[in-house]
Amino acid sequence: MSQSIDKPPYFNGAHYSHCKNRMMIFLQSIDYMLWDIIEDGPTIPMKRVGETQVPKEMHEWSNQERKQVQLNAKAMHILLCTLGSEEFANVSSCDNAKEIWDKLEVIHEGTNEVKETKIGLLNLNYENFKMDPNEDIKAMFNRFSTIVNELKGFGEAIPEDKLVQKLIYSLPESWNFKKTAIIEAKNLKEHKLDELIGSLLTHELMSKLLIREKEKKIKRARHRC
Template sequence: MEIPYSSTTQRPPTLDGSNYAIWKVRMRVYIKSIDEKAWQRVLQGWSPPRRTDGEGDFLLKPETDWNAEETKTSNMNNKALNAIFTSLDSNMFVPVTNCHCAKQAWKKLQMHCEGSESMRRTKRRILTTQFENLRMEENETIDEYERRLRKIENEAIDLGDAISNERILSKVLRSLPKRFQMKICAIDESKDT
């Protein structure tokens, strides 16, 4: 049976409001895949070129007078902004409707989805509590437990509070059900002989 040919059209990930942590990671890579300089516009921002008039006041420079570098920088901002805009569902588009700078749109979405710095601190405390209280259930597989653990780890990373590998390993060993702990002890004892 022949597999039908399909072109791989890159589409940005969709942000619906409930998946910001995943969207943020994928979107960073998506914009970088367009052009590394487009991602720089998200980080550094962009504003239309200006010139001074005879009295020393700053005025927007007409687009027809932009030099090659100004045009290129604007183009990178527009590529990043387009990627952000096309990744949003209609509800998520509302907060960024009037943004003309990719950095501004990115920050507004971050504030909309993650909240203020004090809100992020609260979320980090909640994640720390979830991490400390996490236990592997008797009927749960190691893969299922790891998925739950990695979800907390990824959310912590997104909030700027990475959990060390040592802490994760310690957590796993402390929270394994007795059936796994006995196997680990048996393996450890066989290594000593």
């Protein structure tokens, strides 16, 4: 079922990396300043009393300060509306949007030490990635995308030209003819990932059709004998 582009992605505790990336893009699409609030924390209106900086009372806020505080409330509202009951309970005591975001990260990604371990394992899976012998292109690409998206969720985005090269050289020997044709036809740095997948899917489909035609010819020949 498709989801309205006006509604934030729902998160019930599953597939955190996927939901995290979608939420980041959703917030940026509404107002990039909302994402700044989550990254940097809210702006608290302050005033000087003697040698000390103290928070202002609400009636002392300027219009600009009120707008900044409102951004945090808006970001909190969006984040909380995305959460299932258990996830909401985990962050309901947070005072600002950054606290909510950071707490969800710790719960689902772990501490910095745990995150570094996960990133290391994901990078290892990426480096060792190969298409399995009995795997089709769609299944291979889904598996590849999962690794890439999880790395992106940890802030390890891989340039598209690197992804294209990795996928091409991950194909087995049975794809050597197609691999060579792709490499010779176009500079790999000019290839788009979706174009590559489209080309591989088309080749796979044509290969299956040819195999079926050969099988039909063999069966017809046997019947004549």
